[in-house]
Amino acid sequence: MASLHLAIPSLPGPTRQSTIRCSGEQRQALFNRIAPVYDNLNDLLSLGQHRIWKRMAVSWTGAKDGDNVLDVCCGSGDLTFLLSERVGSYGKAVGLDFSKEQLLTASTRQKLRSKTCYKNIKWMEGNALDLPFPDSSFDAVTIGYGLRNVIDRHKAMTEIRRVLKPGSTVSVLDFNKSINPLSTTIQELMIDNIVVPVASGYGLQDEYKYLKSSIKNFLTGNELEMLALEVGFSTAKHFEIGFGLMGNLVAIR
Numbered sequence: 001m002a003s004l005h006l007a008i009p010s011l012p013g014p015t016r017q018s019t020i021r022c023s024g025e026q027r028q029a030l031f032n033r034i035a036p037v038y039d040n041l042n043d044l045l046s047l048g049q050h051r052i053w054k055r056m057a058v059s060w061t062g063a064k065d066g067d068n069v070l071d072v073c074c075g076s077g078d079l080t081f082l083l084s085e086r087v088g089s090y091g092k093a094v095g096l097d098f099s100k101e102q103l104l105t106a107s108t109r110q111k112l113r114s115k116t117c118y119k120n121i122k123w124m125e126g127n128a129l130d131l132p133f134p135d136s137s138f139d140a141v142t143i144g145y146g147l148r149n150v151i152d153r154h155k156a157m158t159e160i161r162r163v164l165k166p167g168s169t170v171s172v173l174d175f176n177k178s179i180n181p182l183s184t185t186i187q188e189l190m191i192d193n194i195v196v197p198v199a200s201g202y203g204l205q206d207e208y209k210y211l212k213s214s215i216k217n218f219l220t221g222n223e224l225e226m227l228a229l230e231v232g233f234s235t236a237k238h239f240e241i242g243f244g245l246m247g248n249l250v251a252i253r
């Protein structure tokens, strides 16, 4: 693959995405392509750490027994499974994604797992920019490594706010776009020298190169907080985790 045209030009303002050179369809195709190796590569490349970050993200939602919860951009379902455990058999968890292949992995994983609560999970093919749910439907929402990948973050956050019940929380886990040049350099060195070379062994070099440009074009913690307040969340706080390599925005409707 010569070029994916996935680089996104710098943002003019702090919270709005400007022109993008890659369409939603191209991103959908990318996530379909990486689906067969996605989970294994996450385990390998993060040395299992992503499981800890995902547990933290879910715990920040405050989801509890019996709740109705949503995982937007669920991919192969890691966060959905964790949410499902929190809300238990009397709760309901929905995992939504626009990649058929990722959803196929998610539902296969569900069939292979025996915990009773996982019966409360429903997988839905859908678009984060046009959530197929009525207003005020959910007690908690997660979006893990998803907001950076949608073509309109403002719309995605507006949609998430709309489907959350008043007083409920969204937890947004993603790579941290640090304002500390040292953290940025370490993150970029790791991607260039570990992540991309390992991924190239699976023929996915360009797909993982996209990671670096997508982080560059993402929002800093402050900008994420501003975005959340701009779309109408009442409070927003960003936490750096994983030695500052990752970040988690917690916003309450």
Ligand SMILES: C/C(=C\Cc1cc(O)c2ccccc2c1O)CCC[C@H](C)CCC[C@H](C)CCCC(C)C
Residues within 6 Å of the ligand: 034, 041, 042, 045, 046, 047, 049, 050, 145, 148, 149, 187, 190, 191, 195, 207, 208, 210, 211, 214, 242, 243, 245
């Ligand atoms: C779960 C992780 C990333 C998910 C992910 C998100 C994306 O947007 C992608 C886009 C395109 C291809 C792949 C992905 C993708 O996998 C996080 C962990 C895995 C990372 C791929 C590697 C983490 C690199 C860190 C800089 C190293 C952290 C080391 C640790 C602190 C020991």
Ligand SMILES: C[S@@+](CC[C@H](N)C(=O)[O-])C[C@H]1O[C@@H](n2cnc3c(N)ncnc32)[C@H](O)[C@@H]1O
Residues within 6 Å of the ligand: 024, 027, 028, 031, 032, 072, 073, 074, 075, 076, 077, 078, 079, 096, 097, 098, 099, 102, 126, 127, 128, 129, 143, 144, 145, 146, 149, 150, 151
């Ligand atoms: C990096 S993966 C994250 C998957 C999962 N949340 C995790 O933490 O492992 C990003 C996911 O976002 C999905 N995605 C990107 N844009 C989307 C959109 N507009 N609507 C629905 N899903 C989207 C992709 O298909 C992909 O599965």
